[in-house]
Amino acid sequence: MAMTLTPMEQFEVKPLMEHPLFHIAGHPIYFTNQSLLMVVVVIVASLFLSLAVKPGRLVPTRGQSMAETSYEFVANMIHSATGEDGLKFFPFVFSLFIFVLFSNFFGMVPGSFTVTSQIAVTFSLSCLVILLVIVVGFMKHGIGFLKLFVPHAPWYLLILLVPIEVISFFTRPISLSVRLFANMLAGHTMLAVFAGFVVALGSAGGIFTGLAIAPMLLIVAIMLLELLVAFLQAYVFAILTCIYLNEALHLHDQH
Amino acid sequence: MELAAAKMIGAGIACIALVGAGIGIGNVFGSYLSGALRNPGAAATQTTNLLLGFALCEATGLFGLVIALIILFT
Numbered sequence: 001m002a003m004t005l006t007p008m009e010q011f012e013v014k015p016l017m018e019h020p021l022f023h024i025a026g027h028p029i030y031f032t033n034q035s036l037l038m039v040v041v042v043i044v045a046s047l048f049l050s051l052a053v054k055p056g057r058l059v060p061t062r063g064q065s066m067a068e069t070s071y072e073f074v075a076n077m078i079h080s081a082t083g084e085d086g087l088k089f090f091p092f093v094f095s096l097f098i099f100v101l102f103s104n105f106f107g108m109v110p111g112s113f114t115v116t117s118q119i120a121v122t123f124s125l126s127c128l129v130i131l132l133v134i135v136v137g138f139m140k141h142g143i144g145f146l147k148l149f150v151p152h153a154p155w156y157l158l159i160l161l162v163p164i165e166v167i168s169f170f171t172r173p174i175s176l177s178v179r180l181f182a183n184m185l186a187g188h189t190m191l192a193v194f195a196g197f198v199v200a201l202g203s204a205g206g207i208f209t210g211l212a213i214a215p216m217l218l219i220v221a222i223m224l225l226e227l228l229v230a231f232l233q234a235y236v237f238a239i240l241t242c243i244y245l246n247e248a249l250h251l252h253d254q255h
Numbered sequence: 256m257e258l259a260a261a262k263m264i265g266a267g268i269a270c271i272a273l274v275g276a277g278i279g280i281g282n283v284f285g286s287y288l289s290g291a292l293r294n295p296g297a298a299a300t301q302t303t304n305l306l307l308g309f310a311l312c313e314a315t316g317l318f319g320l321v322i323a324l325i326i327l328f329t
Binding site for chain 2: 008175178181183185232233235236239240
């Protein structure tokens with residue numbers, strides 16, 4: 001092969017400065033390309049959302065309309081998934097949704113870095129969600145929150161069902177984080193692999209150079225699919241957060 | 256050398272999980288379409304469940320892919 005393909009190179013976390021910022025328990029803490037992208041995401045998202053709605057026009061411009069639509073979208077999602085009393089968690093779910101959405105979309109820019117393709121980031125976010133669910137559940141129901149693990153069933157089925165419920169509750173942070181991380185990782189790896197095809201075919205010479213247009217077109221199609229996935233995964237992350245919060249708020253009852 | 260070859264084969268086998276994801280995603284959209292064509296009025300209210308089912312399905316296949324990557328890169 002003319003050149004070695006390195007599709008995983010884009011996920012490498014590299015320090016941007018030579019010296020670590022500070023030390024925690026002897027470990028050097030660097031300012032990496034991931035930290036930079038996270039800072040950029042937070043700044044861009046907050047600037048866009050606050051500046052777009054600041055004038056408060058009666059007839060919104062496109063920017064204001066986008067900000068208001070995203071607000072209503074998340075509010076409707078929380079209302080349909082958790083009911084009226086879930087709306088007090090709106091700031092949390094909205095920040096989560098916007099952070100994941102903007103991280104996914106910033107990752108789509110060629111040459112940038114996908115924050116959500118790092119399991120450290122997604123696992124921290126999902127642990128935050130599960131901890132919130134546990135705290136809210138115990139604050140609202142006290143020790144009765146443990147009834148979450150006991151579904152309505154005859155006692156001989158409960159012997160089987162209770163361990164299953166407990167396991168499924170505690171694997172939620174793993175499945176929530178791995179879902180987002182694996183989707184981003186797989187999508188970007190696929191793009192890099194097809195980009196490698198273009199380079200390999202293009203440098204092969206002769207008839208193969210013309211054939212390089214085929215993987216090129218495929219990259220465009222995959223890019224569109226990835227844009228859909230980037231939105232969908234942010235949406236799924238947010239709505240699963242709402243569903244878990246709903247269980248903590250209402251246990252097995254419907255809202 | 257044999258260890259490297261075994262790793263490659265193992266990673267390839269782990270990717271079989273994506274077969275199940277493919278079947279599952281096809282099932283999700285197929286069932287949605289057949290339901291939506293019978294009762295178009297209720298179709299719009301179920302898009303949330305559709306997307307949720309799609310994402311949950313896709314994730315199970317990607318878990319297999321993550322296993323493959325762990326085998327390859329550790």
